[in-house]
Amino acid sequence: MLGVWLAVIVVACAFEIATQVQLVSIWAAVGGIVALIVDLCGAETWIQVIVFFAVTFLTLAITRPFVRKLTKGIENTPLNADMNIGKTGLVTKIVDESTGVFRVSVSGADWSAIMSDFKVPKVGSSVRVERIEGVKLIVTPV
Numbered sequence: 001m002l003g004v005w006l007a008v009i010v011v012a013c014a015f016e017i018a019t020q021v022q023l024v025s026i027w028a029a030v031g032g033i034v035a036l037i038v039d040l041c042g043a044e045t046w047i048q049v050i051v052f053f054a055v056t057f058l059t060l061a062i063t064r065p066f067v068r069k070l071t072k073g074i075e076n077t078p079l080n081a082d083m084n085i086g087k088t089g090l091v092t093k094i095v096d097e098s099t100g101v102f103r104v105s106v107s108g109a110d111w112s113a114i115m116s117d118f119k120v121p122k123v124g125s126s127v128r129v130e131r132i133e134g135v136k137l138i139v140t141p142v
Contacts, residue, residue, distance in 0.1 A: 001039045001048055008032035008052070023067050031056030084129050088142055089113075091121045104137060113137040 035052035089106035127139035
């Protein structure tokens with residue numbers, strides 16, 4: 001079982017790193033370390049499994065409330081693109097009237113856009129950014 005516990009530890013740590021410190025699998029890594037120690041002491045497989053789950057859930061129960069307090073004040077930082085939501089832009093070019101795609105200048109940046117009602121605006125008209133879907137702005141007339 002030595003290899004299994006090493007794999008559990010590595011996978012849990014890798015998953016924790018991949019989630020950018022969201023603390024979702026660190027408890028399984030701790031449980032895996034303790035189960036590995038129990039394995040090295042010669043305990044039977046069923047005892048190792050019980051120890052793994054017990055330690056994992058115990059560390060989760062003990063540390064999760066503390067972690068929530070620490071991360072409670074951390075806010076998600078909006079992306080630069082998200083900061084355009086609610087801003088007004090200027091229609092600069094109609095790309096395709098059949099699909100309603102046009103270009104908009106918002107805060108000095110050029111964006112592909114469509115109207116929320118799928119109408120095609122006139123070049124030079126003002127629009128307000130309602131949301132962003134992929135790389136397209138969804139806008140409404142001002």
